[in-house]
Amino acid sequence: MNRLTVALPLNWRTLCDVAEALPCDRTADRSVAPHRACKSLRVPRHQPQPLAHRLSWRVLHRFRAAILGRPTSPMPLRGEGRLESPLRRRSAALCVPVLLVVLALAGIVPALAQQTPAPPVPVPAAAPAPSPTTATPTATPAPVAPKIDSGDTAWMLTSSALVLMMTAPGLALFYGGMVRRHNVLGTIMQSFIIMAVVSLQWVLWGYSLAFGPDVWGVVGNLSWLGLAGVGLEPNPDYAATIPHQAFMVYQLMFAIITPALITGAFAERIKFSGFLVFTLLWTTLIYDPLAHWVWGVGGWMRNLGALDFAGGTVVHISSGVSALAAALWIGKRRGYGSEPMPPHNLPLTITGAAMLWVGWFGFNAGSALASGALATSAFVVTHIAAAAATLTWMGTEWALRGKPTVLGAASGAVAGLVAITPASGFVGPLSAIAIGAGGGFLCYNACNVKWRLGYDDSLDVVGVHGVGGTWGALATGLFASKAINEAGNNGLFFGNPGLVVTQAVAILATTVFAFVGTVILLKVVDAVVGLRVHEEDEAMGLDLSQHNESAYTLGLFGSTGHAQGLGASSPGSRPG
Numbered sequence: 001m002n003r004l005t006v007a008l009p010l011n012w013r014t015l016c017d018v019a020e021a022l023p024c025d026r027t028a029d030r031s032v033a034p035h036r037a038c039k040s041l042r043v044p045r046h047q048p049q050p051l052a053h054r055l056s057w058r059v060l061h062r063f064r065a066a067i068l069g070r071p072t073s074p075m076p077l078r079g080e081g082r083l084e085s086p087l088r089r090r091s092a093a094l095c096v097p098v099l100l101v102v103l104a105l106a107g108i109v110p111a112l113a114q115q116t117p118a119p120p121v122p123v124p125a126a127a128p129a130p131s132p133t134t135a136t137p138t139a140t141p142a143p144v145a146p147k148i149d150s151g152d153t154a155w156m157l158t159s160s161a162l163v164l165m166m167t168a169p170g171l172a173l174f175y176g177g178m179v180r181r182h183n184v185l186g187t188i189m190q191s192f193i194i195m196a197v198v199s200l201q202w203v204l205w206g207y208s209l210a211f212g213p214d215v216w217g218v219v220g221n222l223s224w225l226g227l228a229g230v231g232l233e234p235n236p237d238y239a240a241t242i243p244h245q246a247f248m249v250y251q252l253m254f255a256i257i258t259p260a261l262i263t264g265a266f267a268e269r270i271k272f273s274g275f276l277v278f279t280l281l282w283t284t285l286i287y288d289p290l291a292h293w294v295w296g297v298g299g300w301m302r303n304l305g306a307l308d309f310a311g312g313t314v315v316h317i318s319s320g321v322s323a324l325a326a327a328l329w330i331g332k333r334r335g336y337g338s339e340p341m342p343p344h345n346l347p348l349t350i351t352g353a354a355m356l357w358v359g360w361f362g363f364n365a366g367s368a369l370a371s372g373a374l375a376t377s378a379f380v381v382t383h384i385a386a387a388a389a390t391l392t393w394m395g396t397e398w399a400l401r402g403k404p405t406v407l408g409a410a411s412g413a414v415a416g417l418v419a420i421t422p423a424s425g426f427v428g429p430l431s432a433i434a435i436g437a438g439g440g441f442l443c444y445n446a447c448n449v450k451w452r453l454g455y456d457d458s459l460d461v462v463g464v465h466g467v468g469g470t471w472g473a474l475a476t477g478l479f480a481s482k483a484i485n486e487a488g489n490n491g492l493f494f495g496n497p498g499l500v501v502t503q504a505v506a507i508l509a510t511t512v513f514a515f516v517g518t519v520i521l522l523k524v525v526d527a528v529v530g531l532r533v534h535e536e537d538e539a540m541g542l543d544l545s546q547h548n549e550s551a552y553t554l555g556l557f558g559s560t561g562h563a564q565g566l567g568a569s570s571p572g573s574r575p576g
Helices: 012-021 057-068 086-106 108-113 150-178 181-211 244-262 272-295 300-304 312-330 346-368 373-401 406-420 429-453 461-479 498-528 535-540 542-547
Strands: none
Touching (some): 150 181, 150 244, 150 406, 181 244, 181 542, 244 312, 272 300, 272 312, 373 429, 406 429, 461 498
C-alpha cells in the first residue's frame, strides 16, 4: 500500500490495518524524531488528506506501537510533559484540600466576631410602682400545654422516611456495589432484613430501653414495653409539638441504620443465622443503652453536657468500633491480601452514596424535631460539609495516587456526612467546611492504614464511621456555638475549652463500651450459632451458599435468579 486510504466507519480490523500500513522505517534510529522516520505522513497541502493523515501522526505512531508490540516513540503527546509530571500533578491536586482548609480556618475569625455581645439597648425608665393599697397580686402564668403542630409533624414524618431510605436502598446499594458479584445479594439482604428485625425489637422493648423513664442514668425502664403509654399526644420531655409516636418512629430509623453500618466490616464471610442473632443482641445491649446515655432524659452523658446532635457517638462511633471488633474476631476474607477484590459494580455504589447524601438531610435536619430555623441550619451545614469532604478526599487521592476515582468521591461524601453529624445542630457554615475537609482527609488516610495494621475491614466502616465520627465529636467541642443553638454550648474556639474535655470523655466511654460489649456478644453468638461460613461456602459466595440465589443470571441460572442443579427447581418444570 503506497497510499493509505481509510473509509468510515472504523472498526478494530480497520485500525489494525492502519497500524500495519504505516510505512515507518523499522531500521531507523529510535532516537530520531518520528516525523523523520515516517516520511509518508508528509502529505502536500494541496492534495486531499484521507482520515489517517488527518489524525495526528503522534497518535497513529503510539497506536502502531501498541498494536504491533513495538517500542513507542520517546516524544510525548502535545502537552503531555506538563501533565505527567508527578510533582506538578500532586501540587495541583493538593490545591483543593489546602484551599478548603484555608478558607475554613479564615472563617473562624468572623465566626468569633459573631459571638461579641451587642451593645446594650437603652431601657426606658420604669413607671413608678403602685402604692401598696392599690396593688393587686399577679397570678403566675400557667405553663403552656404541649400542642401538635402540623408543620413540625409533617417534617418529622418526612425525615423518618428519608432516614429509612438511607438503609434501603441507600446503604444496601452503597455496600452491594463494593463487594464481589457473588456476594451482592447477601450484602443487600443484610441491610434489608435489619429493617424488619429492629422494627419489631424497637416496638416491643427497644424504645422503652432507650427513651423510657431513667434507671440510674444508664438505661430506660420497661414501662413502655409494646409502646404502652406511647400514644398520639406529644411528650414534652422529647418533642412538644409532634405526636409521641412520631418521635418514636423517627428514632427507630436510627436504630435500624446503626447495626446495618456494621455489616460492611464482615461482608462476604458471615453466616446469615449468626448475623441475625448478633444484630438482635447488639441493638438491645449496645445501641439502646447508648441512646439513653446521650439522648434519654436522665442519661449520664446528657447530664454531663456532651453534645451529639444527630448520632456521632450513638451511631457512628459505636458502629465503627463494633465493626473493628467484628473484623478482628471473624478474621480476614479468604484470599485477602493475595487476590484482587475490586468492587463489582461502582454505579450501584455511587447511586447508593447519592441516596445517602439526600437521606442525611432527614438524619441531621430532622434531629431538630421541628421545621424551624435550627432544622434549616442543620440542613445547610450538612450539605456544605459533604461537599468539602468530597473535594478533600478526591484531592488527596489525586495527589497521592495520580487519579481521582469515583469510589473515592463517594467515600469522601459519606465521610463528610459522618463528621458533621454530631455538630450539625451547633455549628455554622464556615465551621462545617473545616469539619468536612478534616473528615475527608482523616478518613482517607485511616482507610489506607488498615493494610499496614493487618485487619480486614471489608468496606471501610472503621475508617469512615469510626474515625469520622470521632473527629466529628471532637470538632463539636471546637466549633460549637450558642449563637447557632442556645440549647447547646460554646466550644474551644468560642471561649469554652471544657467542652472538648466533655466530648473526649463521651468518645472514650462509647469506644470502650461498644468494643468490649461487641466482643462479648460475638464470642457468645459464635459459640452458640456460629458466625463464619465454611471455606467452600465463602468461595461459592454468600448469594448461593446462604440464599440459593444469584444476582446475575449468565446462563447457569434460571430466569428468576435461583440456582439450578443445587436443589432448586426451575419455574414451570414438572417433577419427573
